[in-house]
Amino acid sequence: MLVSAxxxxxxxxxAALVSAAPAFADSTPPRITSELLTSLEKAQSxxxxxxxxxxxxxxxxxxxxxxxxxxxxxFERVAVKRAKDTAEKTAAAAAETDREAEAAALAFGAAKPExxxxxxxxxxxxxxxxxxxxxxxxxxxxxxTAAQKAYDDMMAGWTAKIAxxxxxxxxxxxxYQDANKAYADAKAAYDAQQQAEQNEKPGDKxxxxxxxxxxxxxPVSNTTSTxxxxxxxxxxKAATTTGSPSELAETxxxxxxxxxxxxxxxxxxxxxxxxxxxxxxxxRSTS
Numbered sequence: 001m002l003v004s005a006x007x008x009x010x011x012x013x014x015a016a017l018v019s020a021a022p023a024f025a026d027s028t029p030p031r032i033t034s035e036l037l038t039s040l041e042k043a044q045s046x047x048x049x050x051x052x053x054x055x056x057x058x059x060x061x062x063x064x065x066x067x068x069x070x071x072x073x074x075f076e077r078v079a080v081k082r083a084k085d086t087a088e089k090t091a092a093a094a095a096e097t098d099r100e101a102e103a104a105a106l107a108f109g110a111a112k113p114e115x116x117x118x119x120x121x122x123x124x125x126x127x128x129x130x131x132x133x134x135x136x137x138x139x140x141x142x143x144x145t146a147a148q149k150a151y152d153d154m155m156a157g158w159t160a161k162i163a164x165x166x167x168x169x170x171x172x173x174x175x176y177q178d179a180n181k182a183y184a185d186a187k188a189a190y191d192a193q194q195q196a197e198q199n200e201k202p203g204d205k206x207x208x209x210x211x212x213x214x215x216x217x218x219p220v221s222n223t224t225s226t227x228x229x230x231x232x233x234x235x236x237k238a239a240t241t242t243g244s245p246s247e248l249a250e251t252x253x254x255x256x257x258x259x260x261x262x263x264x265x266x267x268x269x270x271x272x273x274x275x276x277x278x279x280x281x282x283x284r285s286t287s
Contacts, residue, residue, distance in 0.1 A: 050172045057168075
């Protein structure tokens with residue numbers, strides 16, 4: 001039980017951190033393992049056994065105490081009764097001897113001269129008997145006091161025993177309550193921890209979209225274009241672009257750029273030539 005109690009006490013700090021999550025939002029909560037749950041569950045079982053034993057011990061002690069209080073043959077109670085009975089007899093004997101001593105003293109005072117010796121003997125014997133009776137009565141009263149004290153001590157012992165067992169029962173109940181709370185808190189934290197770990201599995205995460213690069217240039221399509229000179233009927237085929245889109249986006253040019261520039265310049269040259277020929281023919285016809 002000491003080990004179980006130590007486990008419960010050791011869990012108090014982690015349980016407090018888990019239950020007080022807002023206060024420790026920036027710190028990593030303690031990890032709850034299945035082994036810890038098993039240990040706390042055993043501590044809970046041990047605390048339950050201890051409480052059950054404490055309840056049984058207290059109930060048995062109270063039952064025994066009731067028997068002691070009501071048993072007429074209980075040792076200390078019988079000793080008190082016997083002492084009191086003896087004291088009653090010695091008290092009666094002492095009273096009787098006192099009366100005899102008083103009567104003998106009166107008789108001695110009233111005796112005739114010829115009866116004085118006999119009256120004196122009676123008076124002395126009565127006084128002796130009275131003194132012995134009073135001594136016996138004093139001893140009997142002391143025995144009553146001692147027997148009563150033994151009885152009172154016995155009853156006080158039972159009362160103290162029950163009080164001690166009640167205290168043990170209270171502590172066992174508190175330990176059982178703490179063990180239950182420690183296990184409940186740990187189980188709740190463990191379930192939350194499992195759920196959080198389940199939610200953090202890579203397969204459950206949404207796919208991340210790549211961020212668009214700033215200043216990216218729309219890639220040039222791989223197409224073939226034809227420019228036709230209407231004046232001369234000459235067709236010029238543009239070069240096919242084969243450059244990488246990413247290369248154009250990163251550098252501003254790719255292998256297709258030079259072909260596009262060459263094709264554009266050639267088209268302009270042919271157009272200018274056609275325009276010159278057309279104007280020369282118009283001039284000749286006018287002249």
